Structures are given as structure tokens and as C-alpha cells.
Amino acid sequence: MSGNTLSSSASLKITGGRLLDGHGSETPNRALLIRNGRIAATGATAEAADAEQTFDAKGCMITPGFVDLYCNLREPGNGQKGNIVSETRAAARGGFTTVCASPETSPVNDSRAVTHLIQDGADAGSPIRVLPVGALTRGLEGEMLSDMAGLAAAGCIALGNGSRGVRNARVLRRCMAYAQTFGLTVMLRPENQSLAADGYAHDGLVTARLGLLGIPEVAETASVMEMLLLAEETGVKLHLSQLSCGRSVEMLADARRRGISVTADVAMHQLVFTEDALSGFDSRFHLRPPLRSEADRKALVAGVREGVIDAIVSQHLPHESAAKQAPLPDTEPGLSSIESVLSLGLGLVKRGELSLAELVRGLTSGPASVIGLPASISQDEIADLCVFDPGADWTPSSQSLISVGHHAPVLGQPLPGVVRLTLAEGREAWGGA
Amino acid sequence: MSALLDVDQLMDKLEAGLRGLLNERGIESPVLIGIRTGGVWVADIIGKRLGIEEPFGELDISFYRDDFSRIGLNPKVTPSSLPFDTEGRDIILVDDVIMSGRTIRAAMNELFDYGRPASIILATLIDLGARELPIQPDVAGQSLTLGMQQRVKLRGPDPLRIELQETEQ
């Protein structure tokens, strides 16, 4: 992490604002004193203290900094689709203080060398914490085990196979068994490749009408079932990445009841958009997993609300413009989403689909617990904070977006929620408008 | 506010003029073609008065108008119908009103895509002047000059009547 305006020896007092920690409790008008990268004092003590700098958070919410379990920083890579500096800055703007870097880089993060490359890049240019996720299989090919223990020792907080599948159930079972040996969490996106085949959109009403190749619901649910059974058998800590089907949430709840060690996340855009977003062939919404039906969307939101789904992720996957400038099926999937996550979430809160506490939990304590990070605002904790004004709005556009990717889910229209300050380990990671 | 012109009087004049012209030129079996929609009504009546038994043709000039690049295509175009071969025939082309002359130009362009007629006689019920092209009727029922607020409207087919309207504008 690179330093910014505030050096770690300076002290900062944040006054006003409503404090909402990730576990649901809200307190008004607290003052926070930050010193040496930690929360030095709260409440009356903090109010009374002297500090070198003050930040007035009147009208704002103060939450733990958001934690993203699935973010593509695109470095190492060819630079066209983004890099660590640009994408972590974008994340900081979005209120994130920790991002888990997907192993799907070029070259893939399946070796200590690449892990160190990512860490060095982050140390030099990232204002926030970057935690690499290591590749579960060599080259993410889904055939041979990677050096899991080595990757973990180098600093990978979990292992995953990115957007790619594992060749067959036999290999998957072995990956899980091996990871379990070292107590490593395995992050997997459930998709049965042969059922998904050449599909690129949800097999349903919109694909029927527009003649798009569909990915049936069963491509995900069959895979979820398989992964849950294998996790149960191997005892590995399984994390299901980016669920898209309501049925998957049911299976997840059932697995929990049986005591299987499984957590899960959902991308924010899956909570907000459905297959209808493709009605005009808008290639921004060519996504993997695809946006599904309204019934699925509602079930995913309920899953977050009830805590069955632990975390909301950005699934940030930035591209250069050309990747989206083609007939829909020829475009690359992905949204440049990280700067809009909070705003889209606040939209759900406004419509009464989620409470603010549930939203914050999904962005902070939920994901943090999956990877064993603390995420609370209390004395002596690391000062990872997000201060945002829910009443202000901003308009995403190619001028205002920081990410290299300009294909954000909403463009040219005002969205609620502006991050005023992002503090990562007490240092200002974002202090924009 | 509107006033009616006497259609029968206009038809008398048209009939007399046409009889004279046909005689003068020695045309024995002319065929009538009316331009939609008003010209068709007029052609029907004139045909009966002149005792022309051959069924008359109907021309829709939508595809030959010169204002396509300004207003696009008329969505209510209907097929033209000429139940005879125009090649070598003497045609009486009939319209209710002539003003700029563009409709007649379009009609003649279209007619020539059917074949080469021996001759064309142009008959219009009303001549409003205000020409933009050098095209004149051979026979007209009446010449009229309209004021800025005035419009002429043919109503029909039965009974056929012409309204002179004062518009509020």
C-alpha cells in the first residue's frame, strides 16, 4: 500500500456522522480518533482529544472499509484492461479498503513469483490492501494441482479457479482434499461446463425471444450440488463464488443445516439487474454467470438479507472499450463495477429490499469473516474505514470513472451514495469530492 | 366557413372541352386514367358522360413523388391498376386539382414506365394556378385563385362536391 495525504504518524479526528459497524449496530454522532493506523479512541474520549487533522463527517455514514472477495486487478497483464494502480484507486473510490485479487491474470497467479509480483505492485501503487487469491490448478487449466501450500505461504489468502471450471469431478475432489490438508479455503464458481456449453445468457424468456444461446439454471445448480457433496466429503472450507440462481441459495441453506463448511457470495449486479437488461442487446450486461430471472434476483436478495449468502462482491472485470464494441455474443463478459457497488446497494435499501445494516454486513463483516479478517470499528482495531454520504449523488460516465473499464452498469444517470473518505490503515486512500 | 362550388357546372365545362379536343384531334378510342383519389372520382363521372365503356385506370403516384427525400414514403400507398396496355393509346389523364404541377409530372413519369402512349390529354376539374413546373391542363373546369386562408377540398365519391374552406391560421 502506498501512502497518501495523511502519513501514518499523523492523527486524524473524524467528527459527526453515523457509525454503522458491520454487525448491525448503529450509533450517531460518534467521534473517532485515528492514530498510527489504528482507532485510538471512540466516543467522548475521541471528541475531547486533539488531533492534527479533522474530517467533518456530518450527514455521512461511517462503516468499516468494504472488503471485496472477487476483484480483477488485471496485473500482471497487457495493461489494456487495467492495472493495479488504476483498479485499486477505483476500488478505494468505491469505499473498498481490501480487495482479493483474482488469480486470473496473465500469467496466471499459480506460482510464488507471480504472487510476489502482485504484492510488489500493490506495495508500490495501491492505496488499499491487496490480498492475492492463488490459482487452484496450474494455469487455471483445471487439470493439475498448483503449489497450494507454497502459494499460501507467499501470502495467498485462498485458492480459486477464477472464472474457469475444473475438468472433472475427480480432479475437483482431489483439489479439495489437498487444500483441506493445509486448512486452505477454496473459492469456486459453480458452473457445469458441458451444460453451459456455448451459452452466454440465461436460458429463459429473453434468450427464447432474442435467439441467444442460453446457459440453463441447471448448469449452476448441478455444479453447486456436486461441489457441496465433495466439500462435505473432503471437509474442505468451500466458498461458492457468484451465485446466480435462487435454487442455489436453497441448496446452500440446506448444506449449512447439515453442518457443511461452506460460505458464498453474490455479485452486486445480480441483486439489481435481471435478464431483461439484455433486451436491447446491451453488451455491458453480457456477464458470466448471466443475469437471470426476477425470481432468481429476489431469492438472491433474500439470501443476503437472511445471511445465507455471506458476502456481496463487485466481480469487477474491467475491459478496454473494444471488448464491448461488437455484436453481443462476440463481446467479452464483465462489468466495470467496483465504483458503483455502494450506489447500487443504496438503491436496494431505498426500495426496501435490504436494510442498510444488511447491506453493510454484506460488504464488510460478511466477506471479512470468509477470509478471517477483522472488520469492526472499535478501539485498537486497524483503521480501515469508509465514510460516505448517502444523500449525495454522482453520475458515472467515461469522464468520471477511475477504472480503465468504462462499461459500468449505469452510465449517464445520477446514482445515490458518494464516498467522501476511504481510510486504509489510517491513511487516506480516497478523499475525493 | 365553407362554400360549395357547383360540381355539375364544372363537369359540363370539362365534358364540352374534352369532346371538342377529341374531335379536333380525331381521337376515337381514348382511355381514361384517374389520379388517386380525387382524380379517380372525376374520371368515373367524366367517363360515363363521354360514354367511354372501357374501364378506366387508377394511378397511385406515391412512388414517383419528388418529395421523398423530405418527407419519406406515404404509408397508405395502394397499387396502381391499369386494366389495359398503354402502348400506343390516347390517354385522358384526369385529376381533381392542379396546382404546382408536380403531381402531374409524377403521374406522367409513372405512365411512361408502363409503355409509350400515343398521346396524353390532361383534364382537371379545378386549376388553382400557383404553378412551379411548366405543365398546363388541356381542359379545366374552372380556374381559381385562392387567398392565404383559403383551401379547396373535394368530397366524394357520391355525391361529389367541392368545398371552398376558410381556415383559421
Added chain:
Amino acid sequence: MTANAASPNHLQLTRDGQLRHFLTLDGLGRELLTDILDTADSFIEVGERSIKKVPLLRGRTVVNLFFEASTRTRSTFELAAKRLSADVLNLDINTSATSKGESLSDTLLNLEAMASDMFVVRHAQSGAPHFIAQSVTPGVAIINAGDGRHAHPTQAMLDMLTIRQHKGGFEGLKVAIVGDILHSRVARSQIRALNELGAEQIRVIAPGTLLPRDVESLGCTVEYDMARGMKDLDVVIMLRLQKERMEGALLPSEREFYRLYGLSQDKLALAHPECIVMHPGPINRGVEIESAVADGPQSVILNQVTNGIAIRMAVMSMAMGGQVAERQQKLNELSELNERGLA
């Protein structure tokens, strides 16, 4: 929450509801579809004259942009454009630039330099004409000649014209479409057209593997048993079966398909005695349809060409008309603003 994506109508129609691109039959409505059929009637009459041309597109350039080869469709579009007095350029893209890796966007930029007024596009990907319509300079009309599995609007409209010619109208009509609906852009467009024009019953007859998952949401009922499906039918449309379907584990064999879903004389006898038989072509004799039926008295398969040219002349002139009218309207508004000193 829906995304701010352009709906098909926003792209296809001018502010006053005139056609400006012809991409899909979705959202055009009964009146506009009827206008297209009526306009086509006038063009059929033009085709019966000695000079089969009208000057509507004189001085304009129409480019046939075919990314998927098709001699038949392309030649009817070419003929239609020429009968509208347009200059025609044929580009078979699959043999040139894009096969060398040039992106569609770049291909379009290069083509625009040629100052074309209209692109007729056939492409293997659903949504390609939409993409082109959104990327191209304003004023250029895009006509969809078939995109992926999505739509083949001119084919569906010429089929509707054929039906109207034989049946007078669509009220009370019972229509079935038989065969590979899943992969068929023609079927999707036909189902939409029949719904908009008011057909009473639209049945799709096929095995489950050849039907999209939510096919009924398109506005039709499913019948797996062809004998039941043929009952009282006024129109039966047979779709072409491609050989690849066997390889994709969608069908066991051509023989079984023919036995269950092929249109034989026996099956046709189950329909209304005046049922007409249609097929968008090219036909696979002995696979979808018995030769005797294809050549028989109830078959109207050969009427296609005349109707095809007329429909294409209609949509090309209507779309070009919409583009120029829109442009003129914008110029008028601009000069009005100028006059008022506001521009």
C-alpha cells in the same frame, strides 16, 4: 431495476413512428406491419409492368453486407434495391477483412467512407444488426437479412404476405410451424408476426430438444404429436432441418424425424382441406417434407420470389423514407432555432 438499454423500438422507429431501421418485428405493432404488407402489394404491381422500376432510391447506394453466405436472399435484396433505382454494392465479408481479424467496428468505419445510404446485413450472431444500427452514422438505414437465431423479419413478412394472398387475412387462422424452432430466426419472426397480425392459433410442432425453453412465452402452444398438431390447420410452415442437429445429440436420425415430424400426404390430410403448405427454403425433400407434398396443389412454396422482392422493396423504401424524413425534421428544427437566435 432495468438498465438504461435502448429497446428495439427506440432504435427502429422515428419519433412519429416511421420505420428507420428494420431489425426485428418486435414492437412494430399491427398497423405498421399491415402498412408493410400493403406497401408490398403496390410493389407487386410494379413488378408486373414493362418497366419494373420506381425512382424512390435513385442516387442512393445500398450495400449488401453479408457475413454469412446466401445467394438467394442476397439476390432478392439486390433485385429489390435495383428496382428502387438504387446503386448496389455486394460485399461478402467472410471472404475478406474480418476473416483476417479486422473487428466489425473497423469494417464499418471503412465502409462509411463509401457514403452508403443503407446496409442490408446478414450475420451469424444474434444482435449484430442492432450493434451496427447503434454504431453507424446517423442517416444510414440498416435492414436485417437474418441474424443468428434472432430474427429474419423480411422472410417472415413475405410469408405473411403469402398467407394473406391465399387466406384473405389472419382472423380465425390456425397456423403451425414445424421443425427446428430452437435454431430458427425465421420461426421467431413468424411467431411474432402472426401474433401481431391476429392469427387465432399458433402452434409449434417439434420434439423437446428443438424447442427453446420458454417457447410458449413467444405466444404459441406446443404440440409434440404432429397428428394432433395438424388438426384443422389452415397454414402449415415447415422449417428446414440442418444435418448438424444429429451430431449435436438433438435428434437420433433424419429417418426418425421424417417419420414423426415430416409432412407426408397422410399428415397433410389431417388438416383443413384448403390448408396451404409453406417452407422458407431451401427444402430437404424426404426430411421435412414429402416430394409429392412439396410439388402438390396445396404447396405455395414457389410464390416466394415475387413476394420476397416486393416485401424487400417495401421495407427498404420505408426505412430510407424514415431516415430522410427524420433528417429533414432535424434540419427544420435547427433552422428554426437559428431563426430564433437560440442555436
